[in-house]
Amino acid sequence: MKVLFVDDEPHVLEGIERSLFTLDCDWDVQFASSGAAALKRLEDWSADIVVSDMRMPGMDGAELLTRVKQRWPDTLRVILSGYTEQEAAFRAMHVSHQFLAKPCQGGDLVEALNRLIIMRDLVPSRQLREMLGAIAELPPSPRIYLRLRHLLEQDSSGTGIIASVMEQDPALSSTVLKLANSTFFRRSHPIVSVHAAVMRLGVSLLHNLVLTAECYPPQPGVDVEQLRERSLLASLLVRKLAPSGIDVECCVSAALLAHVSALLPKVVQAAQDEGGAVSPAQIAAYLLGIWGLPLPIVYTVARHQRPLEHEPQRFGAIGVVHAAIALADSSEPDFAYLEQVGMAAQWPSWLQIVEVLRHDQQA
Structure with a gap:
């Protein structure tokens, strides 16, 4: 993994270097003391991740990451910001995938960066990652x-x-x-x-x-309201279907977010043009993962279309979200999975539940 750290304070960069050495990180690491120096370094050294301080003289972290986003969209972008810099953090939020509190403990930094790279397993295609890397927010209703x-x-x-x-x-x-x-x-x-x-x-x-945010329009051909209604219905169904012993709130969020790739039809089409090896669920999970959402949400989103493969012995989080989304979308679930986990007989009663919820939504 190749990481470029950018900070105008030499002692901060020295501290990061010591932490990485202490934690035995096998990374290819470079350091830059300014935004301009960072851009010059990136011209001949392709970084997987750029980690920048927010407050620097001249070009600050937000401006640097904006330029990185435009020139190297596949590069993952992380901002470091102090607790008193909330306004600056909001600016950085629109161009960074994650932002970390400064000072940041070495272990926390390593964990965050390792996790970013792991997310690439969900989307191996560099072209797709470049398209997704340029996205900082999704269009709301x-x-x-x-x-x-x-x-x-x-x-x-x-x-x-x-x-x-x-x-x-x-x-x-x-x-x-x-x-x-x-x-x-x-x-x-x-x-x-x-x-x-x-x-x-x-x-x-x-x-x-x-x-202070902009409500920009969705891409052509995207019915934001229809997606919102389906996603909300799926999240409501989770509460009706979930057995005891699972994290219901995690499942609610996963069901709500499972179809966010539908807001990105160009990315989904590009994935199909590449042969369909990367599913819409993987696209959604990758985006949520590089944004730092909890891993249980990310992996439930990634796996909900294949419950028999990932959760064959029980009706757990993946199965609940799978069933809820099938009901909300009026599509067929994986009945082989539902039979195997002893839940197929519940399907007719679940259909009645979804009709009641749809009626309530329209009321």
């Missing part, structure tokens, strides 16, 4: 976005009602989970639910995030 803006402009809106709106839209949900799971905001355990993410970030921060 205009109707939900405007409703959320209205709520945030009212000082009386609490986190509960804001979360209830955000968790209706896959694009907004992916953004808030990406933000909440960065080490910049996360305190300990990964955050798997939109509600918990909103609680962690708080109304004031979300106000700044949403009101």
